[in-house]
Amino acid sequence: MPDIDWDAPWLASWRTVGEPIACQVAAGTPQPEALNASGRAPVRFVPQADLPEGQAYEDFIFATGQVPTREGLHDFFNALCWMHFPQAKKRLNQLQAREIARAGVGQVRGPVRDAATVFDENALLIQTSDAVWSALTEHRWMHAFLDLRGEWVLTCLWAFGHAALEKTVQPFKSITVHLWRVPQGVAQADLDAWLAQDLTPEKLARKPFSPLPLLGVPGWWPANEDPAFYADASVFRPQRSQRLAEKPYANSEILPPA
Template structure:
């Protein structure tokens, strides 16, 4: 995948999965295009609970998550990955703070080991690839059962009542160059939540080490969401068993 500050210009902010990110991301991308380093562009626009610094600020041998927890500084590289990570800190400050607290607690308890363990693995999956589904129960039940025909065809009329909110910064990065197999790890959220701020607060309170260790995620190929990708208007789109895999 291309890297460097110039790749921010490849982002198509008209895509439906970026609708909620445009107000945060477009000004930062423009500031980078105008010559600011990414960390400065993020700080200029940010009300995040961290300050963004160059990647070189991370001391050699220091764990990234522990450094953020102890210093309040977030090392940032140029490019799409850390661009979207910065936007996540801006849009979901409570969730990002909670994830960092849980990572720091795991490091304090077990140190930095080659194998992260189930909690740190789940935290990484959440941070990198999570999305939140706020939907009527029949949609969630079909997703849990990997009943793709029910989820996307029979229950298609219910999707206007649902929202899929993307969170993971690696997920957002991949969707700059959309491909059918791109899959999110979906976390159920109450459909009555009406604002991003309330979603941020609810999820930050809901996240805990024990719950995450149970891997409370369900895979969802995001371009299957009705209205997100023109090709899924033809229902044969969902017949691809390499993407829409049946339940074991």
């Protein structure tokens, strides 16, 4: 297992549980065994080989309460998420299993399964002011990160997506997560229960996500102290409608008049 920087701000709430398990795995303990030893998850982690051929991963978890787990960071962070958000992870699994039972696996997941997968792999929970939220969702990056920089001290962020966390082990500027907003009244102690209730098929199908270049969060990356960090439009991209307005023929075969 590659070295994990447990001092990274996005891992602040995961370190107490995750670091000792990572040390066991680095010392040679099989990953499922090290994860189960913590006793913190509502499921058991089993080797990937325990997943029967032809059975869907989510369906197997729902039927057995066991999570097929490969060695490596991706499934390591997935397991840590089961420990930190057991109710929300169980809810996502229920939704996935329900959709599989209804429509089968198929080549196309459908809107609910697709959104549940995006959430599971890439979500970051955010609790912030209306001003910051509006600026982020409208991709007014300079306003969100520079003009409103002082409001980030009062903004709470919680990592969830395990694929995103895997990427952060070797950080790069364009890592982008999918924000899911948490109302101001939700206390951290109630976060998992609130999230499990908030993850409804109807809401997921609407895909109420908003992209966030992770290293743009004030205080999370030294380079973003320089305002020029946010001028990189390949990372801090304008909204699609704005891009099309600037390039009205970008998605058309019709050429502008000579």
